[in-house]
Amino acid sequence: MFSLPASKAHIWGSRDGCRAWPSMVAACNLEEQPNEEREKGIAAHELAELVIKGRIDKPADKLNSAMGNGVIVDDEMVYSVRVYLEVVFGHIQKADKYGVEEEIPYEGKHVRVDFWAFYEESGILFVADFKYGHRVVEHVNNPTMLVYSDALWKHKDLRSRDYQFAIIQPRAFHKGGPARLWTPTREEYLEEMEAVKIARIECSDPNPVCRTGEHCTTCEARFNCQALGSAAASAVEYAYSNTVQNLPAACLRLELDLLRRAYGIMKQRITGLETQAEALLRSGQQVPGLRLKQKYSREEYTMTNEEIAAMGDTFGIDLRKPLAISTPNQAIKAGFPKEVMAELTTRHPTTMELSNADIDQNEINLIFGVK
Numbered sequence: 001m002f003s004l005p006a007s008k009a010h011i012w013g014s015r016d017g018c019r020a021w022p023s024m025v026a027a028c029n030l031e032e033q034p035n036e037e038r039e040k041g042i043a044a045h046e047l048a049e050l051v052i053k054g055r056i057d058k059p060a061d062k063l064n065s066a067m068g069n070g071v072i073v074d075d076e077m078v079y080s081v082r083v084y085l086e087v088v089f090g091h092i093q094k095a096d097k098y099g100v101e102e103e104i105p106y107e108g109k110h111v112r113v114d115f116w117a118f119y120e121e122s123g124i125l126f127v128a129d130f131k132y133g134h135r136v137v138e139h140v141n142n143p144t145m146l147v148y149s150d151a152l153w154k155h156k157d158l159r160s161r162d163y164q165f166a167i168i169q170p171r172a173f174h175k176g177g178p179a180r181l182w183t184p185t186r187e188e189y190l191e192e193m194e195a196v197k198i199a200r201i202e203c204s205d206p207n208p209v210c211r212t213g214e215h216c217t218t219c220e221a222r223f224n225c226q227a228l229g230s231a232a233a234s235a236v237e238y239a240y241s242n243t244v245q246n247l248p249a250a251c252l253r254l255e256l257d258l259l260r261r262a263y264g265i266m267k268q269r270i271t272g273l274e275t276q277a278e279a280l281l282r283s284g285q286q287v288p289g290l291r292l293k294q295k296y297s298r299e300e301y302t303m304t305n306e307e308i309a310a311m312g313d314t315f316g317i318d319l320r321k322p323l324a325i326s327t328p329n330q331a332i333k334a335g336f337p338k339e340v341m342a343e344l345t346t347r348h349p350t351t352m353e354l355s356n357a358d359i360d361q362n363e364i365n366l367i368f369g370v371k
């Protein structure tokens with residue numbers, strides 16, 4: 001029997017997700033590969049937990065120190081954890097109950113919930129998911145958080161009637177900002193929860209639907225997936241098929257959308273094949289024309305800052321940096337008044353960037369030649 005981890009529910013459990021994903025991954029019998037970004041995420045969660053549980057005062061207390069998995073805490077991690085903690089501490093102060101990094105039994109396995117808070121009087125259950133990666137995770141209809149809420153409801157004896165879900169993702173750009181809240185109505189919640197339950201049943205069908213989409217980007221089995229291979233082949237064919245150099249302006253947006261989609265599918269296929277080649281090379285097998293090359297981090301001092309500065313002095317060179325101040329955004333997050341900051345800052349126009357705009361009916365008529 002294959003597993004249906006909540007952390008991967010965006011692949012198997014979303015409305016347009018891939019129901020064949022669990023069996024595909026099980027069939028590939030994959031060994032977990034080293035993943036630098038995943039390790040950084042684990043370290044960021046550990047850092048946040050240390051502060052919430054009062055073992056250190058603030059994230060910066062661990063700056064330049066190694067976390068449990070050896071990842072060194074840098075400025076970016078300190079900043080990201082602070083953003084997450086701002087949300088979490090707001091709930092810790094007001095909620096009747098809360099939990100941090102809890103393992104909760106669910107469907108014969110466990111789910112690990114980053115943070116939850118429960119308000120007895122209103123019956124609101126708040127669930128937060130801290131994401132340290134760069135890939136944008138949508139907060140609305142997020143199947144992973146729906147599974148978390150179901151697990152909490154079943155195993156924590158919380159008589160929740162309403163739900164709030166937050167994705168906190170300081171390193172990914174999203175128009176909604178780094179902390180995004182989804183507050184479904186009761187009907188919306190039940191409807192989406194039902195969709196996840198149906199997806200769970202469809203995954204155990206003897207012939208589950210293999211459906212390509214954005215979710216293939218994080219599928220471990222994509223190197224071995226016929227459906228993705230076919231979609232990528234069609235994308236390659238499409239990319240080669242259009243030789244028109246000067247498309248009419250009205251068709252440019254449509255053509256760009258089609259090629260961007262084809263590019264996304266090809267990218268997923270390429271990264272899938274790269275993963276396969278890497279796995280073979282790591283296990284000691286030969287892959288003609290490819291090899292693994294050792295990469296190195298930036299050069300780092302092996303002495304303390306004070307010792308390095310003193311060494312610089314002996315050569316008559318001042319290695320100390322001039323005073324660095326926070327960016328306007330960091331200052332506002334630290335509590336600097338936004339209105340005062342508006343008086344102190346300005347924005348200079350830089351380059352022009354192509355972006356999608358809403359298309360109105362006249363433009364649709366123009367594209368399809370409707371008079």
Ligand code: SF4
Nearest residue numbers: 018211216219222225
């Ligand atoms: S690559 Fe995409 S379609 Fe293929 S198994 Fe993975 S999620 Fe499903």
